[in-house]
Amino acid sequence: MRQYYFSFLKTLERLESNIAFYPTxxxxxxxxxxxxxxYLESIGISRYLVEAAPILVVNNTETARSLLTTFIGGLxxxxxxxxSLVMILLNQASANFSPRVLPGLISNKRHQVILGIYNGTLLYSIFTLVSIAPHGDKYQMPGFSxxxxxxxxxxxxxxxxxxxxxxxxxxxxxxxxxxxxKKSQARLLKLVESEKHLETDFEDTANWNExxxxxxxxxxxxxxxxxxTLAxxxxxxxxxxxxxGAYVLKGIPILKYKGDVDDELKEKLLDAVMFSKSELIEDNYVLxxxxxxxxALKAMSPGINDPGTCINAIDYLTELFALRMTKKNKSFYFSEDDEALIYVRTVSFEQLLYNVMAALRTYCKHDIIVVQKLFTMLQYLLQNREVLRENYKESIISEIRNLKIDALANHENEADIKVINNIxxxxxxxNPSDYKFDSNT
Structure with a gap:
């Protein structure tokens, strides 16, 4: 029962991300x-209000028809x-920023509610107009409606x-x-708070069943x-x-287990894994x-050429990396007795930092201002109090070396080279350790 409950919640979340959910x-x-x-008009609510509070009732048929017809056309x-504005927004966001930001824009609940208000009012007006029907030689007038x-x-x-x-x-x-x-920050904080800070050596899973x-x-x-619960x-x-968040192909291993599992239990285990064709930050902070x-990369493209946006993006990345450093590289699900039952693979800090820096180095290494900003980000992370966790320091120093190599190789101006060397x-x-940022150390 619990399994179906969580499955229902995930299905509801996917529906909420659809632009037509709240309007419907x-x-x-x-x-x-x-x-x-x-129904209320059929039992005489308007006739009662005409006697008790006539100001609340539109009692002229032509006026009512004109108003409702105008409302329908206007709506x-x-x-x-x-x-049209929504489509323009999505098109510009895809062209100027990234197609992957579209799910977040589409799932904007305020816009969905507004579109729903339009459609709900339109349908209400149509049915109210239809209800102005002849009754003998007079019209049944739904004044209150x-x-x-x-x-x-x-x-x-x-x-x-x-x-x-x-x-x-x-x-x-x-x-x-x-x-x-803000979405990723909330997700990361939730993951950090849920972590049990226990030193755990999980068993080698190489020979486990798949x-x-x-x-x-x-x-x-x-x-x-x-x-x-099943474990x-x-x-x-x-x-x-x-x-x-990884794209999983049918027929490749998705779970490994140690113990006795029959076909029915396998189905229950698989049902706990949710698949989707879209990606949402609420489920995966790496996105x-x-x-x-x-x-940031789109902003640095020749067609847009907006280094200011790239610098702002690096500021956000700096905060996210600092928050990510408070999280462990390995994640486990513990029983009530603090026994590690489930090993959850996660993107390591080293891999995450390399993926981001590799892309930024490739497209931003020619801009000395952006290069300075990247060095500032790495310096901040290097001085962070969480830097010693999980050997994060070595990862940051490695990226400083890589950035230094690319920056020096792409700048010939003596003033720019001097700035890089001074940094x-x-x-x-x-750096209080013996590390030097030469490529051969």
Whole structure:
């Protein structure tokens, strides 16, 4: 039962990232409310309000028809304009920043709710207009429903004004990077808080039995609670072979286990692994490093040529790397008795830093200002109090050497070379160890 509960939560999260999720729900709410009001009109709510509070009722058929017809035409125009703005936003974000930022923009709940308000009000107005039907030689006049239509239209206009303001903010690269940073920061903090700081030597898994992937896709998430429960119940030890976010091909090992497992239990273990065709930062913080790096690289391309954005991206990467240094390179799921039951493979700090720096060195080494910023980032990480954890210091020093080689090889101006050498000398003076940043040390 617990397994199906976590599976339901993950399915709900995937639905929420769809641009049509909230508009569909709110539209259904608008239709349902319209039928509810038609029922109230049939039992005479408008006739009662005409006697008790006539100001709340639109009691003229032509006025009601004109208002609702105007609302319907206006809302269709607003919806077309709003959806066009969303498509322009997604197109510009893909062209100027990175296609991988699109899932985060599409999953913006505020925009989804606003589009839902438009559609819900439109459907409510249509059904209310249809309910103005002839009754003998007179019309059945849903006066109170028309008044509510006016209120909903006013709300839609307010939502439209907010939408214009929000969409103008969302297209700014600073807003996009800040949103990516906050999501990944929240995810990293959650992982760091959940870690048990226990020294653990997990068994060698080379000869363990393997469970092959039954489908192809990105390994979006793994329900460790479900796997842990199954491991305790059946006295198993488990290793999750791919790194979260990796693209898994059908038929390759996805789990390793030690213990007795039948076919039914294999299916339960596989069901704890969630696959997806999209990637979300909420499930995998490594994507934030990838996306911010891609924004920096796009900013340094000749077509855009925006070093300022690249420098801002490096600032965000600096904070994320400093936070990543508080996390261990190896992750385990522990039982209540602090026994390591599951070994979770993660991207090591060394590999993460190399991947980011390799890309930035390749495309930014010709710009002395950006090179200085990269040295500043590495200097900050080198002086961080977490630098000794998991041999992180050696990784940072290695990247300083690599950056020095590339920077000197791509600058011939004596002033630029002097700046680079002065930075290296300053780093050597700050470094309390015997490390030197020469390529042959």
């Amino acid at each position: 729900l709110i539209s259904l709410g608008g239709v349902t409310f319209a039928f509810f009001m038609i 269709i125009s607003i919806m077309v304009f709003s959806f 028309v008044l509510l239509g006016i209120i909903f239209m006013t709300m839609s206009l307010g939502a439209f004004i907010y939408f214009i303001h929000s969409i103008s903010q969302q297209i700014q690269v600073g807003t996009i990077m800040d949103k990516i940073f 469970i092959m992937a039954s489908q192809t896709g990105y390994m979006q998430d793994v329900s460790l609670n479900v796997l842990g 305790e119940e059946h006295q198993l030890k488990i290793e999750i072979v791919p790194i979260k 934030a490093f990838k996306q911010i790096t891609e924004i 290296i000398k300053h780093l050597e003076d700050l």
